[in-house]
Amino acid sequence: MSILTSENKRPTKRSAGRPLPELIFGDLWEFDPAPETADPKLKPRYDLFIGGRFVAPVSGKYFDSINPANETKLAEIAQANAADVDAAYAAAQKGFAVWSKLPGKERAKYIYRLARLLQDRAREFAVAETMDGGKPIKESRDFDVPMAAAHFFYHAGWADKLEYVAPGRKVAPLGVVGQVIPWNFPLLMMAWKLAPALAMGNTIVIKPAETTSVTALKFAEIVQDAGFPAGVVNIVTGFGDTGAAVLNHPAAVKVAFTGSTEVGKIIMRSLAGTDKKMTMELGGKAANIVFDDAPLDQAVEGIVNGIFFNQGHVCCAGSRLLVHEPVAAAVLAKLKTRIRTLRVGDPLDKNTDIGAINSREQLTRIEKLVASGVKEGADMFQPACKLPTKGYYFRPTVFSGVSMSHRIAREEIFGPVLSVLTFRTLDEAVEKANNTAYGLSAGVWTDKGSRILKMSTELKAGVVWANTYNKFDPTSPFGGYKESGFGREGGRQGLLDYCKLV
């Protein structure tokens, strides 16, 4: 339909034999390093946070937290075992007796305090988050930390209005909840988990991921500064066994897990037959669907934001691009041009667009899946950007000519790797988008409003973004279909998952 889109309709002003015009994104005007210099105020060693105090683990064991940007040690983190988890639950049960009896408007004061103290120390937390997880400072500064604060503000507002959460019903807190969170948005996921639970009057035992425990434990300082009653928030750190102990503990009346579908299934198996309430927010393989009438440059921007945000370590990342055939060539060309200007490197540099992969383990997993894509015959494109010699980095990668049966079109890669597929009709787009075990999110790009509405009802995904991608708000419930989990976080629906109706 467009002269930009179909090779044979292009005006032939270009005389035959001359080379194709190309843009040069070189080093004519190279940016100097612009590192964020705020002090992250890290302690050399972090203990467990139980009953309002930092306590050493029973085993006396600590493990190293590594900065993935340069492979240096950031801090030592306590390794909790079952005895520590028992202590945390005992503290949380004591805390529940106090916290759940407080009137909602009193609880709100504490939660507002968390939000404000986090805002006060925003730069410090942003730098710590970036050093701990490898995400670019511009994202932790402009997204993770402000969004975490926003979640506390929003839920603090709910705490004295709980009689309106479920019209016609009364709500009561559940008790002690056990929570396990992933490494992709350590602080933000913690806010998503803590804020609704606290607003409802529950107390918490939470375990951050082993590669990203630092900001959680820094947040414990904020919990102390806010003057919370002892035992309301308890943070235990460690590996998978610690997580299992937190989720399987008999005192946990509800468990909430965000992480991979694989681990989610193990947890659900081990909890089968118990009466624990559960919410699971698991993996995704979202389809980002571009129709031929979409404004292409903005769609490309959304595609880039959808898959390269946080190095693609996003459960709702738009990792499958479905392009309408008439514009497929144009979109791919624009996408490749855009990717050449992405800056990959030191996450602390304010100009970095793509930072470090969270861990060596994850880097290996990405490399393996990318190798399978090449082997299965998809066309790989990577820009020729320089990568730092130390640290875990991976070039933004686009696979075209991908078919639905390729591994890179089915498995969650959780890295900066995009698989591009095409479709001819709306029905085909829907079928391909839904042909996955996941159903967390999707994107639709079109100028036609009716098409957006149709797609949003047909797509089996918890979120469907229209002409945008990766937009979040505390008021908006987030969660999945199928193997992407169940339960919602955020909004009124998220609160309902942390209460019982009486």
Place this chain on the structure above:
Amino acid sequence: MSSGSNAAFRRLFNEIGTVDQVGIEERVAKYTTRSIKKAAKVQGLKLAVTMVDLTTLEGKDTPGKVASLCQKALAPHDGLDCPQVAAVCVYPAMVRHARRALGEDTAVRIASVATAFPSGQAPLRTRLAEVKAAVADGADEIDMVINRGAFLAGEFQEMQDEIAAVVQACGDATLKVILEVSELETYDKIRAASFLAMRVIRPGDFIKTSTGKTSLNATLGNNQVMIEAIRDFYLETGTPIAMKPAGGIRTAKQALQFLIAVKETLGDEWLNNTRYRFGASSLLNDLLRQLEKEKTGAYQAPYYFSEAAESY
């Protein structure tokens, strides 16, 4: 809008695509978070100086004021290793005074806003005569305004024929086509007008945002729409078109943000004053002030920098 113009726009949008306002404004907001430090900052500031079309466009302009503007253009500031600006931009009646002040043997070019600037509401033959007179008086570059009335009515042929006629009248002079974006209402139409203009001008001619005489002038948003149009046109036809945002760019910080947009959209080949210009006047002294700050570490009071012109 009549259904005829609607159909004309629809056909054009089908060819060249549309622009999503929310999306493009999100995109340009990212340029403002780039952090330019040290050597890169000095380089960027100097680059911006070389791209300035130092402008005075006022009814009260005099030969004396134009002479002082030319002096500023040739030697922007003492004691700074500072390049000359690209051009001075004046009304046609002032071109010969500018030529006298600059001399024949100068790298600073003379641009003149011809074609009944800023409205363009004069008979075509009057406008063409104005262009020819300015070129005869020594103008190296002509800044024309498009016929917005014809464009908005969907009379694209008329609009393009007029531009083509001005191209003829220019002879060897470079042409800059002012779209006057604030009168085009939407980003879609800015893109459309950019394409229509680019199809009838020569390689190295410019498209330009605004006259500086209306409420809204150059913004990162409309600059982005136009440089994306330039990029798409170049990749499609191989014809490089140059760009000039004008009006509203007053600070060095803004200028660097526009240059970042160019670097990340059009690339290195547009980072020079044959492909990119700033239509501005107060911008120059802010660039100089920042350069002085980078050199000495201290901000100088604004009155240390000579004023040559106050316009947009």
